[in-house]
Amino acid sequence: MSRTAAAIDRATAAGRAAFIGYLPAGYPDKEQSIAAAVALAEHGADVIEIGIPYSDPVMDGPVIQQATTEVLARGFRIAEVFEIVQAVVEATDAAVLVMTYYNIIDRMGPDEFARRLAAAGGAGAITPDLIPDEAAEWIAAAEAHDLDRVFLSAPTSSPERVAMIAEASRGFVYGVSLMGVTGTRDAVSDAAVQVVEASKAAGAARVCVGLGVSSRSHVEEISRYADGVIVGTVLVAALRDGGPEAVGRTAAQLTGR
Template identity: 40%
Template sequence: MSSIDQLFSDLRSKNKKALMPFLTAGDPDIATTGAIIRAIGDAGADLCEVGVPYSDPIADGPVIQASYQRALDRKFKLQEIFEMGSELKSEVATPLVTMVSYAIIYRVGLAKYIAQAKAAGYAGAIVPDLLVEEAAEMSKICAGEDFSLIQLVTPTTTRDRQVRIAELSSGFLYYVSVTGITGERTALPTDLVDNVGWLREQTELPICIGFGISSAETAKQLAPVADGLIVGSALVRRIAAAETQDAKVQAAATFVKELRVAIDE
């Protein structure tokens, strides 16, 4: 059983939902990223998604695009994520996954990327641009390494395609709540509950909702629907707005604590 499988098993036994913050690696620097991961784990995060900066954003809104660009402008290198993971794995119990473009994985080599990530303590990878038609090879490698391959389902994904994506995924399914790019929203689609309910009948994988979760109140509203909630832009924006490393760490921890309280109510 992977650490992500164990996490959701434990949460289900406690009737709790996973809180899964996203942050950009290397924004403003990798040391601050590591400090934030430590702090949000203590603040109540169950799993942390670490975004790998990429020059060609896939579904990222302006807040995350800007964070990626800041990291790239500071000459971020992929190796920094692996080095950070290696440092954190003996200190942090919270599972870590990378959110990474398939183009990066393909350039490194599928087996090599998975081996490096796993050796650095990562439990899986979210690959938002991996087409289901091309996912079988990576799915097979991940299964052999007990490394979760987390894929996205969107509101416009046809239902037969959703089933195929679920069959080639592991760890959990990332359900995109809205059509469009990442970002904070004040309202979410009215058919979200029905769509997630249908998907839940098709797979045993946990279903975690991301895109558009802007506040503790939004998280509280969605908690009954999902197995986990993913919060990205709202957290990245708070980190960017703080001026010092200590302030960035504190801002992230405070927001995660607010989210934890909201979804546990």
């Protein structure tokens, strides 16, 4: 059974949408990144995304880019990701995913990456720049090591593409609420509802919405039609400005828990 799906289903059974929080691996250092993820879980996160710092991100906005640039500048290595995942898994009940551009998986080798992630207790991976029709190696490796694989569906995705994404994903489909990069927004895009509806119609069992979610009102709005709400930038900014304790306070404000 998918650990990510199980975490989302527990939230659904409790009458709420799952809360999914993103933090960069190793920011501002390894110990604080672990503490921040634990604080997230203690204040309502059902699923935690640990982002692998990358030198040329295509989806990350300025707050996350700055954080990951700092991590890379201090000599970050991929091995740290698995250590961080293992520490968070051991300290919390949350399902822990990594979020990574596919070049990192490809360079290590899909099977080796999947093996090491599974050994660390990770639930799976979100691969924002990988499309299902080019993902055969990753899907096979994830299947072999019982890992979830999360693909993204956007407002511009064709019905044929949405169907491929729904079939290839395990855990949930990541519904992109708008075209652009991560960051805070004043309002949730109207396209988010359509992304969820299209994914559900294509057979997706769970659809969680992210990009631009930064307030309690956003969380409440998305919770009315999606299975989960994904928050990143506002949590990274809290970590930057106030450390792990601020991450916990921000998560509590967003979740009401």
